[in-house]
Amino acid sequence: MGIHGFQNIEAFKAYLMQEYNYPFMGWDFAHIRDRFTTSPLPWSYPTKVLHVMHTHKITRMLDMGTGGGEYLRDNFQPFPPNTYATEAYAPNVPIARQNLELLGVNVIEICEGDSLPFSDGEFELVINQHEYYDPNEVARILQSGGRFITKQVDGTNDDDVKNLLGVQSKDPPWNLQVASQGLSNCDFHIQDGLSFNMKTRLFDVGALVYYLKIAPWVIPHFHPESYLEELAKIHNRISKEGYMDLLTPRFFISAIKP
Secondary structure: OOOOOOOOHHHHHHHHHHHHHHOOOOOOOOOHHHHHOOOOOOOHHHHHHHHHHHHOOOOEEEEEOOOOHHHHHOOOOOOEEEEEEEEOOOOOOHHHHHHHHHHHHHEEOOOOOOOOOOOOOOOEEEEOOOOOOOOHHHHHEEEEEEEEEEEEEEEOOHHHHHHHHOOOOOOOOOOOHHHHHHHHHHOOOEEEEEEEEEEEEEHHHHHHHHHHHHHHOOOOOOOOOHHHHHHHHHHHHHHHHHEEEEOOEEEEHHHEOO
């Protein structure tokens, strides 16, 4: 197979490996930011969180899965007086502490799936962007009348990528209906529920390789050499058409604990 713009398969493989080996810190996509775009969502997660923070004069807030803390730092200042952030990916923890602790945020390292290290009814607001959560644990740590606001990645988010690489999807359903039912089963009142079929426009196969390296849950043990032919087809298609669109759905829930 000819590979547009490359002398041979070895040159193409070397390019893919360069992308695969590029370092990644925190949750910063600066390396590939100019090589993909996403369609705008019909809601703003920061705006909705800030509205609750200000309207209800929140004093105790938790950010679940803060990554390197960049998103919390850049979107939600000034923070409530007692703001905490959790992170389960160990390499992110020192980065989050560097970004947040001087701003008064307490960064707590956790193990995913464990009980959250907080008292019953400790928080007025729990926020969560793209992070796993146990609705029972969220209910436990929220005060009566407390609010849970989450923006989630739909379970079909990576289906287009998997199909292009010949990988069968085996993920259980995860969407607005499933998540809302899980919260309702814990007696949450769903105040707002939204979903949208966002599209990601990809301009470069190298950016896809980098993404699959930093998101190992998409295709476990992904390595570009294992998918060289499929990646070459994606590259040739992008070279011919200028881009490739991928369906990457999102959903949003705002819920209140009675």
